[in-house]
Amino acid sequence: LSDLLGVSETGCAKLPTEGAVGFDTIGTYLQTSPLHLELFDGITDDALARFFALPPDAPSRRKIVICDPSSGTACVGQVLRTFGRAAWRRPLQEAEVASLVALTERARSMGEDATGALRASMQAVLLSPHFAFKLELDDGAKLPRALTAHELATRLSYALWSSMPDDELSRAADSGKLTDPATLEAQIVRMLDSPRARALTTDFAGQWLAIRDLPAHETDAQAYPKLVPGLKQAMADQLAATFDHYLRGDRPYVEMASADYAVGVSDALASYLGLPAAGPNGQRSLAGTPRRGLVGAAGVQVVTARGAKTSYVARGVFVLDRLLCRRPPDPPPGVPKLPDVAGAMTKRQIADAHSGRPECAACHSWIDPIGLGMEVFDAAGRARTVDELGNPVETAGALPGETGDAAKRPFDGPVQLASLLGSGDGFRRCVADRFLTFAIGRRLDDDDGQEWTKRIADDAARRGGRLRALLFASLSSSAFRARGGSR
Amino acid sequence: MSRAIVSLPRWARPAPARSRPVLGRRAFLGGCSGVALGLPFLESLLPRSEARAATSTPPRRFLCYYVPNGVWMGGWAIPARATTSTFNLSPTLTSIASIREDTLIINGLHNRPGIPRPVGGAHGTGVPGLLCCAEWKSTGGKVGTSMDQIAANAIGSATALPSMQLGVEKHGPYDEIGVPSLAHGTLSWRNSQPLAKVTDPKLAFDRLFMGVDPKQSAADAQRRRMLKQSILDQVLDQQKSLLPRLGSEDAKKLGDYFQSVRDLEARVAATVPIACGATTSPTTGDYRTNLTAMHDIMALAFQCDATRVITFQAADALATYGMPWVGVDSPHGITHTGDTGGIQRVDKWRLEQFATFIKKLGSLQDVDGKSVLANSAVYYTSEVSDGGRHSNENRPTLLCGQLGGAIKTGRLLVAGTPNGSGADGSWTPCDEGNGSCANQTPAANLYVALLNGLGAPTTSFPSSTGMLALT
Secondary structure, eight states: OHHHHTOOOOSGGGSOOOOOSSOTTSGGGOOOOHHHHHHHHHHHHHHHHHHHHSOTTOHHHHHHOOSOGGGOHHHHHHHHHHHHHHHHTSOOOHHHHHHHHHHHHHHHHTTOOHHHHHHHHHHHHHHSHHHHSOOOOOTTOOSSEEOOHHHHHHHHHHHHHSSOOOHHHHHHHHTTGGGSHHHHHHHHHHHHHSGGGGHIIIIIIHHHTOTTTTTTOOBOTTTOTTSOTTHHHHHHHHHHHHHHHHHHSSSOGGGGGTOSEEOSOOHHHHHHHTOOOOOTTSOEEOTTSSOOTGGGOHHHHHHTOBBTBOOHHHHHHHIIIIITSOOOOOOOSSOOOOOOOTTOOSHHHHHHHHTTSHHHHHHHHHHHHHHHTTTTBOTTSOBOSBOTTSSBOOOEEEEOOSSTTSOOEEEEHHHHHHHHHHHSHHHHHHHHHHHHHHHHTSOOOHHHHHHHHHHHHHHHHHTTSOHHHHHHHHHTSHHHHEESSOO | OOOOOOOOOGGGSOBOGGGOTTOOHHHHHTTTHHHHHTOOSSGGGOTTOHHHHHOOOOOOEEEEEEOSSOBOHHHHOOOOOOSOSOOOOOTTGGGGGGGGGGEEEEESEEOGGGSOSSSSOHHHHHHHHHHHOOOTTTTTTOOOOOHHHHHHHHHGGGSSSSOEEEESOOOOOOOBTTBOGGGGGOSOEETTEEOOOBOOHHHHHHHHTTTOOTTOOHHHHHHHHHHHHHHHHHHHHHHHHHGGGSOHHHHHHHHHHHHHHHHHHHHHHOOOOOSSBOOOOOOOOSHHHHHHHHHHHHHHHHHTTSOSEEEEESSOTTOOOOBGGGTBSOTTGGGGTTOHHHHHHHHHHHHHHHHHHHHHHHHSBOTTSSBTGGGEEEEEEOSSSBTTTTOOSSOOEEEESOGGGTOOOSEEEEOOOOSSOOGGGOOOOOOTTSOTTTTSEEHHHHHHHHHHHHTOOOSOOTTOOSOOOOO
């Protein structure tokens, strides 16, 4: 809406979300309740009021109001055709234009002036599902089918920019050339280079790495007085900067999992964590610390903690779900009360007691050993030697094998965990899975998904292994370019 | 019971009627300040709702006050004896001792449709199953219409908002097995469409007073309404050409979207004013601050007759927030740890907040001189019975308020006797075929009784076997 009208932030943050597993781009999570519509109506009211408060010669206003609407219906039709093309991300049919022009005339007959009447029709454009939804109409076509150029432009633009196509992409869609591989690839490169690709960090990485959840995550302030306000934001900024570093830089993206240096760490955060001064390139060495890569980032430790305590379960799930795309199912129903853990003196003994039941062990024997191997970090993200129970921290952990039936890979502490993540295929492919899921707006099903993420990750590796190569490989894949089944 | 001065905070107290052009001079004299004076609530200030003013019948109201993750039934359950006023409160229920006379405690209700079949996702099926009494999985999410929405269909047109859906937090994204997270995001469903709730107290407050613009003349307001209706009509016209072109899941989403457009149109067209003027927005903050703010907003909404139907989630199932003030890191997590003391601290704390809210409703005066509570039914419950077991037999059920005489409070109602020992709140699981629920009553029977008491006459509700007598 902001990009469309050239007015600033319009209050969409008020729209309630019920939370989505993975990404809020996934269609299943899209909500269309009366509340949403009521709020959205108010948001469009405000946005249009601000739009018409712009000076008549403001570029964004002149781009839409291309003639004088009081001059008659010919101009009104032109304006609505232009505005509708941008808002609905496709050319309007003549019947659609006529219906909107008729609304303008009705509004005039109610006493609105030319601008007020135009504004009414513009609001109808915005309240239309053609604006609110990325509609991909099959019209009975056999699935899977290739996306049309306009559908492809919309998918691309929301995947990389979280917003509508710009003029150049729209032109490529209008001419139909966008479905041509060479044009598509050139557009992807151009879009990745655009400053608007910052949206990848806020929207894709923001959800993938829980960066969005971090600032509001509750940590027990009494237990951790040194975690002063601002530090959680600094941790979130560090994760975002890390993603940016790989998006813009030359290093292969798998190093995100295992890098022995950190970027984007503010001085305050560095002093809190005891990290050395930044070198001339802004990087801080992690040598001599238990930190490597994403599992060593303070933000990851904080967002997986519960109040005053760490949760080896939440940490294990974070690694399995977000870094390996092997999210364990939620606990089954009729979960029995856990056996009495009185007498269990250490976290490992507690975990072992809990995993003693077969219905729990099915998942917890995977989850718990990962989280236990990260116990060296406290709930506020700092390294420690003694845990909440007063025991020396656990360091021994185990990561599942690359395939379901392969043997677990034991590790000692987070440095070795990071090294395992950085060397296997699991993380490499999981990033492809996460991005493709975000970009397509639906979860990949198991068989197709694994095949596609493998292909995309391999393609990215052939192209040098940078994050840009991975995004490029994802968006130029036929999984992204087709609708209804990823093959 | 004496009606104390209203304890709403300043922001929530109805303001003088300067912002309500529909009110005349008397509004300034009595205005909503009448509330603070304990005067009958605005009876004389309702010129545009003749129906309400002309009858001495006060509104009937319903509120479902939901708490997540069940309770520890070992501490909650009152051993079934007789329908008597001399029973002893269970250790957990001593937290509502102060509202005992306004409370009907019900034993022996089950809600079999809330149980996930096939197994998996007890919270996700329990929440939509709670007021819909329909199974999520076997219906593929087509849970129909919840009991509160049936009430809203019948009595909602009398108020500015047919119903409100409120909560205090957005739950984290937790898909359960076969149940997407949005299933447990709301208790209110209409034709299987989830009606999203508002969790921001400021937003909830603003919605109460939406469209109240003191600077606008009546003619201008009317013109604006008609213009907005024309706009929405144009959008609705697009439905005919669009729906046939969609796949079934998309068609459902789009159908819901257009239904929402129609709702908005109805709300724009409605001229029912709310019976109070806007005042300043509530204070928001951490969970406890927002819970109190939502309590105040709900009291205000009932008192100002902005709505008569509310579903409220005091917290969300499965969320991972902590409750350090009772020493609990994860209210859901703890239900599966066997730390019954911790679960009970959560249960008791929630009940204490609830009791404070009920006392507030009891202190507000309604148009008939009785309390708002006396004309309301507030249903306190959870999506599962015992949280640790995900059970759905012998559900925790409280009913507060007298619903204008339809409910006799201050007693225990034994609606059934679950099979099994009941040791540690554990009974034979209620499931198809084993007959374990034969001696219990479906929660749907309670809903039949409530709907009749609310002015939405019916003889049945999905899964009901009759009507539960509440007097």
